[in-house]
Amino acid sequence: MRGGLGPVLQGYTKIQAQRPYTTQICTSIAIWLCGDLSAQLLFPPEPIDDGENDGSFDKSQGPQGYNPWRTARHLTVGIVASIPSYEWYV
Numbered sequence: 001m002r003g004g005l006g007p008v009l010q011g012y013t014k015i016q017a018q019r020p021y022t023t024q025i026c027t028s029i030a031i032w033l034c035g036d037l038s039a040q041l042l043f044p045p046e047p048i049d050d051g052e053n054d055g056s057f058d059k060s061q062g063p064q065g066y067n068p069w070r071t072a073r074h075l076t077v078g079i080v081a082s083i084p085s086y087e088w089y090v
Helices: 006-018 020-042 068-089
Strands: none
Touching: 006 020, 020 068
16 A cells, blocks of 8 residues: 555545635635734744834734734635636646
8 A cells, every 4th residue: 555645645636626616715715824823923023122112022013922813814814715716726
């Protein structure tokens, strides 16, 4: 029995042929989610030092750490963009 990604990619190809739009949306969600989570968790915002505060975050810059509303916005864009991108490349 062969290992590696071969069987996984064959399964993905089969599902893509059976339900192309559902597969495209799910794949887009996974990719956009991983991208946004890695951007937020690996590169958190830095405190603004304007000399007037104690190094805390500026409220206009958004919350410190993970922002679920940002993730929701990114997933919405990914879902909306997934179907036209599928249609263009088929």
